[in-house]
Amino acid sequence: xxxxxxxxxxxxxxxxxxxxxxxxxxxxxxxxxxxxxxxxxxxxxxxxxxxxxxxxxxxxxxxxxxxxxxxxxxxxxxxxxxxxxxxxxxxxxxxxxxxxxxxxxxxxxxxxxxxxxxxxxxxxxxxxxxxxxxxxxxxxxxxxxxxxxxxxxxxxxxxxxxxxxxxxxxxxxxxxxxxxxxxxxxxxxxxxxxxxxxxxxxxxxxxxxxxxxxxxxxxxxxxxxxxxxxxxxxxxxxxxxxxxxxxxxxxxxxxxxxxxxxxxxxxxxxxxxxxxxxxxxxxxxxxxxxxxxxxxxxxxxxxxxxxxxxxxxxxxxxxxxxxxxxxxxxxxxxxxxxxxxxxxxxxxxxxxxxxxxxxxxxxxxxxxxxxxxxxxxxxxxxxxxxxxxxxxxxxxxxxxxxxxxx
Numbered sequence: 001x002x003x004x005x006x007x008x009x010x011x012x013x014x015x016x017x018x019x020x021x022x023x024x025x026x027x028x029x030x031x032x033x034x035x036x037x038x039x040x041x042x043x044x045x046x047x048x049x050x051x052x053x054x055x056x057x058x059x060x061x062x063x064x065x066x067x068x069x070x071x072x073x074x075x076x077x078x079x080x081x082x083x084x085x086x087x088x089x090x091x092x093x094x095x096x097x098x099x100x101x102x103x104x105x106x107x108x109x110x111x112x113x114x115x116x117x118x119x120x121x122x123x124x125x126x127x128x129x130x131x132x133x134x135x136x137x138x139x140x141x142x143x144x145x146x147x148x149x150x151x152x153x154x155x156x157x158x159x160x161x162x163x164x165x166x167x168x169x170x171x172x173x174x175x176x177x178x179x180x181x182x183x184x185x186x187x188x189x190x191x192x193x194x195x196x197x198x199x200x201x202x203x204x205x206x207x208x209x210x211x212x213x214x215x216x217x218x219x220x221x222x223x224x225x226x227x228x229x230x231x232x233x234x235x236x237x238x239x240x241x242x243x244x245x246x247x248x249x250x251x252x253x254x255x256x257x258x259x260x261x262x263x264x265x266x267x268x269x270x271x272x273x274x275x276x277x278x279x280x281x282x283x284x285x286x287x288x289x290x291x292x293x294x295x296x297x298x299x300x301x302x303x304x305x306x307x308x309x310x311x312x313x314x315x316x317x318x319x320x321x322x323x324x325x326x327x328x329x330x331x332x333x334x335x336x337x338x339x340x341x342x343x344x345x346x347x348x349x350x351x352x353x354x355x356x357x358x359x360x361x362x363x364x365x366x367x368x369x370x371x372x373x374x375x376x377x378x379x380x381x382x383x384x385x386x387x388x389x390x391x392x393x394x395x396x397x398x399x400x401x402x403x404x405x406x
Contacts, residue, residue, distance in 0.1 A: 008237045012245025016219050017252060030211070030253060035260045042268035057082075061140045064105070064114045066090050073154065074117075077147045083140065086111075096127035106131050113140035193281035193366045200265070201361035202334045204258065204295065205354070209302050209330045211257040213323045215250045216306040221319035243307070243396045247389075250303045258295065287364045290374060294364070297381040298357045302330075304388035311395040334358055342366070350376040353384050 020026060061083045065075075068090065078085050096116045105111050106129055114129040128144055131137040157167050186194075223229035232242060283291075306323055313319035337358040340349065350356045356377040363373060 005238075005241055008235075008241050009245045009248060012232075012237070012242060013248035013252065016215075016246055016249035020215050020218055020249070020253065026214075030257050031260060033257075035264045037261060038264040038268040056135065056139050059136060059139060060084065061112045061136060061143065062086070063140055063144065064088055064102075064111045066114060066116045068118045070117065071151070074147070074151045077151055078144075081143045081147050083112075083143055085115075096125055099129050102129055106137065109134070109136075112136045113144060115144050187282060190282065190366065193283070196281055197362040197365035198338055200365060201358040202338065204261070204361065205298065205330050205334050205358055206327070207261055208254060208258055208295070208299055209306075209327055212250055212254040212299075212303050212306050213320075215253045216303065216310045217313075217316055217319040217323065219246045219249060220307060220310040221313040221316050224313075225315050239396045240393060243393055247303055247307060247392070250307065251299055254299055254303060258299075281365060281367070283365070283367050284369070286369050287367050290369065291361060291364045294357050294360045294377070294381070297378070297385050298354075300385040301353075301381070301388045304385065304392040308388070308392035308395045311392070311398075330354060337362070342368070345373075347372055347376050351380040353380075356380050 021030070059082070063078075063083050063085045065078070065085050066088045070087065075085075075087075096118070099106070102114050106114060112130075112134075115126065116129070117124060117126040126148065128141050130141040156171070160167050160170050220229075223232065233239075235242075237245075306326075309322050309326065310319040313322060333352075333354040337355050340359065342359070342363060345359070350359055350373050360373070360377045363370065
């Protein structure tokens with residue numbers, strides 16, 4: 001491309017970026033949301049979970065214990081678990097797990113759960129009647145199971161001692177020698193990379209696609225709907241220069257959003273690393289460089305594909321109805337990719353569109369640089385990006401893009 005052509009492409013891109021970013025809502029969508037998304041997800045979400053768990057722990061629950069005789073230590077443990085229980089002595093419990101007439105007591109919230117327990121010589125049978133759609137009832141069931149587990153453990157120890165055996169050697173004949181974590185040869189950085197590789201590629205792929213939808217529509221179908229596309233086509237520039245200018249504008253807007261999202265992710269990881277929840281992955285310069293290359297190739301393909309589909313549309317509404325559902329073309333492969341085992345994976349997986357980049361990101365985040373895989377996904381991504389760019393150029397060269405919308 002000549003210097004004049006490059007200047008025209010840059011001018012078109014600058015014009016599109018300025019026009020698109022004039023709206024304050026666009027600034028929020030481009031800067032604020034991607035910058036805060038990961039910190040809010042990684043920092044506030046655990047706080048909310050902790051708060052919810054504390055609220056459940058503080059609940060005073062009421063249960064009914066139906067039995068033919070309850071052991072004294074079990075009754076004491078139930079009282080200490082934050083549950084008020086009512087004892088109903090029923091000497092002939094025919095079916096422990098069949099709710100019977102008690103179904104309305106639980107469904108009507110007159111009691112949070114019902115524990116049925118009876119002895120059969122040296123064995124105890126039990127059932128818990130609860131309502132799985134009620135948080136109080138689920139919490140009551142969880143506490144009952146915890147109490148029963150503690151009581152069962154004490155019963156086992158007591159019976160072992162009565163048999164003249166040593167409790168520790170009987171219950172724990174096989175023991176790990178030393179720290180369990182000491183046997184893991186993977187470094188903390190590799191462990192962190194594996195954790196991040198399970199969701200970072202998914203989020204980056206979805207965000208790259210979704211953040212490019214609005215600018216792609218605005219700079220193509222939006223131009224047609226506003227009647228300004230004819231003015232752009234009358235400028236002293238070729239259709240290819242117009243496409244490159246618009247592509248550069250969309251890619252810049254999308255790239256800023258993805259870059260800020262990565263910054264937010266690094267900040268969140270730094271916060272979590274300080275809390276010993278997750279560490280920072282150890283990546284080589286080669287892995288980092290290949291991650292950047294893979295994201296760029298993916299962005300080239302996605303932006304060109306979206307520009308082409310949007311240019312084929314006659315209105316913003318039509319473009320939105322096409323591009324929004326097309327997100328499934330990214331979402332389904334992204335979800336499927338998370339289930340693929342990377343150990344001994346066949347090379348053909350790295351040639352499948354979308355899947356290749358997501359698998360590449362997973363491997364690179366684990367600091368695995370396998371030459372064969374890199375060549376396959378790099379070459380296939382270049383091919384797919386070129387095909388998408390060619391398809392977009394065909395749409396920009398169509399004569400009917402300047403015809404009447406009616």
